[in-house]
Amino acid sequence: MQRTDNRPNGPSGDIAPEVMRRPRQPAHGSDRQSRMRDASAQRLAHGLAWFSISLGLAQIVAPRLISRLVGGNGKYANLIRFYGVRELASGLMIFGQGRRPAAAVWSRVAGDAVDIATLAAAGASPRMNRSGVALATAGVLGVTALDVYCARELSRERVGEAGITMSRSVVVNRPPHELYAFWRTFENFPRFMYHVQSVRTTGPGVSHWVVNGPAGTSVEWDARMTADVPNERISWQTLEGADVESSGSVRFEPRPGNRGTIVRVDLQYRPPGGKAGKLAAMLFNESPEQQIYDDLHRFKQIVETGEVVRSDGSPEGMGDVRQRPGQPSGEASAYGDTAASSSASAD
Amino acid sequence: MKATCWHGKHDMRVENVPDPVIMNQRDAIVRVTATAICGSDLHLYNGFIPTMKKGDIMGHEFMGEVVDVGPDVKNLKVGDRVVVPFAIACGNCLACEAKMYSLCENSNPNAWLAEKIMGHSPAGAFGYSHMLGGFAGGQAEYARVPFADFGALKVPAGMADEQALFLSDVFPTGYMAAEMCDIEPGDTIAVWGCGPVGQFAIASAKMLGAARIIAIDRFADRLAMAASKAGATDTIDYEDRDVFDALKELTGGVGPDACIDAVGMEAHAAHPALFAYDRFKQALMLESDRPIALREAIMACRNGGTVSVIGVYGGFIDKFPMGSFMNRSLTMKTGQCHVQRYMKPLLARIENGEIDPSFIITHRMRLDDAPDGYKMFAKKQDDCLKVVLTP
Ligand SMILES: NC(=O)c1ccc[n+]([C@@H]2O[C@H](COP(=O)([O-])OP(=O)(O)OC[C@H]3O[C@@H](n4cnc5c(N)ncnc54)[C@H](O)[C@@H]3O)[C@@H](O)[C@H]2O)c1
Ligand SMILES: [Zn+2]
Ligand SMILES: [Zn+2]
Numbered sequence: 001m002q003r004t005d006n007r008p009n010g011p012s013g014d015i016a017p018e019v020m021r022r023p024r025q026p027a028h029g030s031d032r033q034s035r036m037r038d039a040s041a042q043r044l045a046h047g048l049a050w051f052s053i054s055l056g057l058a059q060i061v062a063p064r065l066i067s068r069l070v071g072g073n074g075k076y077a078n079l080i081r082f083y084g085v086r087e088l089a090s091g092l093m094i095f096g097q098g099r100r101p102a103a104a105v106w107s108r109v110a111g112d113a114v115d116i117a118t119l120a121a122a123g124a125s126p127r128m129n130r131s132g133v134a135l136a137t138a139g140v141l142g143v144t145a146l147d148v149y150c151a152r153e154l155s156r157e158r159v160g161e162a163g164i165t166m167s168r169s170v171v172v173n174r175p176p177h178e179l180y181a182f183w184r185t186f187e188n189f190p191r192f193m194y195h196v197q198s199v200r201t202t203g204p205g206v207s208h209w210v211v212n213g214p215a216g217t218s219v220e221w222d223a224r225m226t227a228d229v230p231n232e233r234i235s236w237q238t239l240e241g242a243d244v245e246s247s248g249s250v251r252f253e254p255r256p257g258n259r260g261t262i263v264r265v266d267l268q269y270r271p272p273g274g275k276a277g278k279l280a281a282m283l284f285n286e287s288p289e290q291q292i293y294d295d296l297h298r299f300k301q302i303v304e305t306g307e308v309v310r311s312d313g314s315p316e317g318m319g320d321v322r323q324r325p326g327q328p329s330g331e332a333s334a335y336g337d338t339a340a341s342s343s344a345s346a347d
Numbered sequence: 348m349k350a351t352c353w354h355g356k357h358d359m360r361v362e363n364v365p366d367p368v369i370m371n372q373r374d375a376i377v378r379v380t381a382t383a384i385c386g387s388d389l390h391l392y393n394g395f396i397p398t399m400k401k402g403d404i405m406g407h408e409f410m411g412e413v414v415d416v417g418p419d420v421k422n423l424k425v426g427d428r429v430v431v432p433f434a435i436a437c438g439n440c441l442a443c444e445a446k447m448y449s450l451c452e453n454s455n456p457n458a459w460l461a462e463k464i465m466g467h468s469p470a471g472a473f474g475y476s477h478m479l480g481g482f483a484g485g486q487a488e489y490a491r492v493p494f495a496d497f498g499a500l501k502v503p504a505g506m507a508d509e510q511a512l513f514l515s516d517v518f519p520t521g522y523m524a525a526e527m528c529d530i531e532p533g534d535t536i537a538v539w540g541c542g543p544v545g546q547f548a549i550a551s552a553k554m555l556g557a558a559r560i561i562a563i564d565r566f567a568d569r570l571a572m573a574a575s576k577a578g579a580t581d582t583i584d585y586e587d588r589d590v591f592d593a594l595k596e597l598t599g600g601v602g603p604d605a606c607i608d609a610v611g612m613e614a615h616a617a618h619p620a621l622f623a624y625d626r627f628k629q630a631l632m633l634e635s636d637r638p639i640a641l642r643e644a645i646m647a648c649r650n651g652g653t654v655s656v657i658g659v660y661g662g663f664i665d666k667f668p669m670g671s672f673m674n675r676s677l678t679m680k681t682g683q684c685h686v687q688r689y690m691k692p693l694l695a696r697i698e699n700g701e702i703d704p705s706f707i708i709t710h711r712m713r714l715d716d717a718p719d720g721y722k723m724f725a726k727k728q729d730d731c732l733k734v735v736l737t738p
Binding site for chain 2: 259260294297306307310311315317319323324325328329332
């Protein structure tokens with residue numbers, strides 16, 4: 001889970017805009033603390049989601065039983081069933097929203113408000129069993145407090161004045177010198193960093209980057225290599241005056257026992273004039289964390305197997321979010337009109 | 348081409364879809380000559396595996412003739428007959444180097460999705476959900492085979508399709524189940540489930556020297572095949588006798604040295620209330636799998652013995668007898684089969700006549716009839732054990 005980006009590029013830095021994800025905020029302490037807070041909010045969210053799903057199902061399947069438990073004397077089955085559908089939906093939504101389900105958790109808070117209002121009205125009704133209602137209300141208030149806490153943690157702004165920092169790693173079954181050599185050739189980047197349109201070396205240790213922004217736009221900058229330790233490390237930084245200020249490094253660490261190399265990427269982005277939110281929006285049209293993960297895994301596939309691995313469901317390979325059905329798309333082969341396609345269509 | 352497509356629970360359709368093309372340079376395209384329906388496909392058919400998409404082509408047991416190869420496939424040529432392992436593996440990563448092919452680190456483009464559900468991702472597989480890569484399967488006229496230079500095994504001239512086909516999955520799978528038992532001479536092995544995987548687990552336990560093999564199921568035809576064809580020495584119909592008691596009795600109270608779960612997540616229980624308990628929890632999503640055979644296998648296994656789990660599980664289970672497992676020094680071994688590890692040695696066993704895997708085939712049908720094949724196999728109608736489809 002992290003965030004970092006990669007792109008070492010030699011000369012320049014800049015790198016990797018895409019890769020980042022979940023920026024963290026120094027305002028909330030160190031990156032590590034912030035990450036732990038996130039992870040715990042996320043775990044809590046998943047716990048709440050399971051709770052929603054089981055309660056929702058129980059309300060749908062056994063509304064009378066639930067009614068008795070909350071002091072309704074077995075009545076209001078339809079209303080309870082309806083609330084069950086709501087519970088179930090917000091539980092499923094939390095899982096559907098991936099790593100930062102803040103909106104879904106806020107939907108639980110809204111649901112809690114409805115429950116409290118319903119119970120308050122019920123408490124005033126003579127047809128209800130008061131102590132049951134009081135107990136249910138206390139329970140709902142407790143859950144609401146948890147929901148609010150969780151939703152606030154998940155919605156914390158991740159980008160602070162000091163910018164965004166991320167780090168992420170992958171293990172590749174090749175010695176450090178080969179990986180260093182591949183990475184040191186910045187022109188290779190667009191092969192596995194899908195957001196990078198091009199990287200061109202423009203001078204000694206300096207390169208020019210063109211990166212895809214949202215909605216067909218692109219962002220460009222120049223970057224300079226700040227460290228180049230053969231087979232170990234490459235660091236870079238954007239040149240003064242760039243629209244995006246960033247620095248980063250990639251390190252190659254041999255794993256003990258000849259078990260390949262850990263490739264670690266660290267990235268920082270600093271917004272000029274503190275417009276961090278805008279910066280993030282400019283650089284990452286999708287989840288930056290997912291991007292850096294995908295970049296590093298495509299890098300691994302290219303180095304280990306020769307190519308980015310494709311499937312019918314994910315024709316772009318790792319990170320293809322569209323997910324087509326797992327059947328041929330009918331598009332021509334990347335390797336020309338093949339005998340296979342012609343013989344197959346004979347049928 | 349024609350292909351068997353998933354459209355939802357109990358909804359398989361043979362449809363016309365575009366032909367496959369080479370997408371990676373290590374691909375081959377195969378004209379399928381024989382393909383089978385697997386017990387694992389039933390988990391998709393019954394809607395228990397998440398991340399399926401309407402239109403996904405089914406099938407991971409297939410073989411055929413190479414009709415095209417990508418520029419990097421040097422060891423195969425057009426016209427070769429090959430059988431294809433269900434797990435897709437690159438041969439280059441650390442997992443492949445360790446011969447753990449079903450854990451290949453490169454073959455699943457949707458590894459991130461599997462990681463969300465399982466923590467880490469296994470390899471990609473043909474026709475087995477988007478979590479395992481979104482690869483089109485082989486119950487079709489043609490199939491694309493990624494990493495064909497590493498995975499596809501050439502079939503010797505003269506060997507019939509029906510003899511070679513099961514090298515794609517169930518024969519190696521049953522063999523791995525038996526191998527995980529570390530069989531020593533004199534051992535007693537109990538096998539839950541007498542589907543194709545159970546039959547090959549029994550036959551393999553015999554090849555590996557087990558003295559006694561006890562087959563457990565509720566279908567008379569399957570138990571009869573286990574005894575007459577696969578080599579079981581004893582059979583237990585679990586609707587007839589309590590399995591735990593029967594195993595104690597057969598082993599003088601000690602329990603089998605190793606227990607193989609060849610049933611998996613959709614186990615059935617002899618007692619309707621027991622079945623209802625797990626089925627209900629599954630429906631409420633409080634557990635995703637029904638571990639009825641697994642619980643029994645753990646309880647029955649002798650002290651210090653091994654439980655070999657080859658039946659597929661997808662998510663979470665409930666009431667796992669951890670106390671029995673831990674206090675009695677049991678070992679559990681599991682895994683999707685590392686098919687590529689076993690294909691050549693098992694091909695040799697077929698060639699020298701030690702086994703003819705075609706003994707499990709009960710039904711031969713046209714590809715067009717795949718939906719009927721699914722239904723018949725799922726409902727165990729007409730003593731159906733294994734359906735082979737030919738396009
Ligand atoms: N690990 C792998 O690589 C791998 C590969 C292929 C198949 N599989 C799995 O192996 C399992 C079996 O596959 P198959 O093709 O033989 O399927 P199958 O459905 O034909 O066989 C399952 C058998 O288990 C029996 N059974 C059900 N509940 C039982 C119980 N409580 N006790 C004893 N027997 C019980 C059924 O009657 C049936 O005969 C499936 O879960 C399948 O997904 C695993
Ligand atoms: Zn199978
Ligand atoms: Zn591999």
